[in-house]
Amino acid sequence: MAGRRRSAALLWVALLLAACRTSGSTAQQPATASPPTTSATTTQPAPATTSTTLPAGILQRPITVPGPAVLLRYDEGMAPEGLSIVEATIPVAYEALGEAGPLVVHVYASADNFVASHDPRLQERARADVEGGLVATGGAGAIRIYGPRFLDRDTADRRLAVIHEYFHAVQARLSGGRSTTAPLWLREGTARYVERGVARDRGYIDYGRRRSTDVRSSRGLEALVAYEEPGGATFRGDSGGAYIVGFLASEYLESLKGRDAVQREFWAGLRSGTDWKIAFAAVFDVSVERFYADFEAYRQTL
Numbered sequence: 001m002a003g004r005r006r007s008a009a010l011l012w013v014a015l016l017l018a019a020c021r022t023s024g025s026t027a028q029q030p031a032t033a034s035p036p037t038t039s040a041t042t043t044q045p046a047p048a049t050t051s052t053t054l055p056a057g058i059l060q061r062p063i064t065v066p067g068p069a070v071l072l073r074y075d076e077g078m079a080p081e082g083l084s085i086v087e088a089t090i091p092v093a094y095e096a097l098g099e100a101g102p103l104v105v106h107v108y109a110s111a112d113n114f115v116a117s118h119d120p121r122l123q124e125r126a127r128a129d130v131e132g133g134l135v136a137t138g139g140a141g142a143i144r145i146y147g148p149r150f151l152d153r154d155t156a157d158r159r160l161a162v163i164h165e166y167f168h169a170v171q172a173r174l175s176g177g178r179s180t181t182a183p184l185w186l187r188e189g190t191a192r193y194v195e196r197g198v199a200r201d202r203g204y205i206d207y208g209r210r211r212s213t214d215v216r217s218s219r220g221l222e223a224l225v226a227y228e229e230p231g232g233a234t235f236r237g238d239s240g241g242a243y244i245v246g247f248l249a250s251e252y253l254e255s256l257k258g259r260d261a262v263q264r265e266f267w268a269g270l271r272s273g274t275d276w277k278i279a280f281a282a283v284f285d286v287s288v289e290r291f292y293a294d295f296e297a298y299r300q301t302l
């Protein structure tokens with residue numbers, strides 16, 4: 001009898017140890033991020049090392065944030081000062097704006113590499129953007145940075161570029177990939193407003209000086225309604241009319257309903273497939289048409 005009890009006890013201990021080992025393995029599985037140009041994923045990112053899942057000449061390392069994995073991917077030979085700004089700024093953007101979901105931030109060392117990372121159908125546009133002066137683009141799951149031009153910017157403008165593109169990734173996550181159904185002025189204007197707000201709060205920029213520049217520039221530009229789709233710069237990420245007038249409109253929207261409405265609530269309202277004008281009226285308590293009229297009256301006071 002004592003032998004049977006002892007055998008049963010040993011069997012129970014063995015089963016318990018096996019269960020503990022299985023539970024620990026599951027808990028240690030990290031989140032993964034999908035790269036922008038390849039179907040390969042990295043489940044255990046290692047600092048500054050090549051991986052069999054990445055093409056030759058590309059390195060990656062994790063950027064530490066509390067939420068889903070964020071990977072810094074970069075072409076071999078990229079200058080360390082460009083990479084360090086990205087690594088320092090992504091956590092700042094995460095803290096201020098929330099998670100963007102699994103994200104890969106790729107810094108490209110050449111125009112050819114940047115263009116090749118795009119779908120073949122988009123490469124002609126990507127080439128035109130780079131030749132026109134593009135610094136970075138951002139969206140669902142990916143931020144692409146053209147390294148040589150990024151390095152030409154001063155430290156403050158590099159930080160602004162990273163925050164701006166990170167917010168585009170947040171817009172995409174909150175909206176379930178429907179952020180591009182919103183008008184250009186709202187997509188780019190809010191990104192410009194958010195980037196500057198975060199930078200101001202961190203002491204990176206003189207917000208008032210940059211705002212004054214946009215106010216002066218806006219005086220020769222069209223009414224906001226004209227920038228629902230036209231009005232982008234000759235390349236993405238610069239200072240076309242949609243960015244300038246959209247920035248002032250976003251600032252005005254915050255004065256009506258608060259920062260969270262501009263940063264989160266409107267974009268989340270698009271997730272169910274709601275038309276952007278309906279989502280806008282629901283969040284900001286004003287029809288789009290009425291807002292356009294009120295905003296143009298406000299512009300006359302600037």
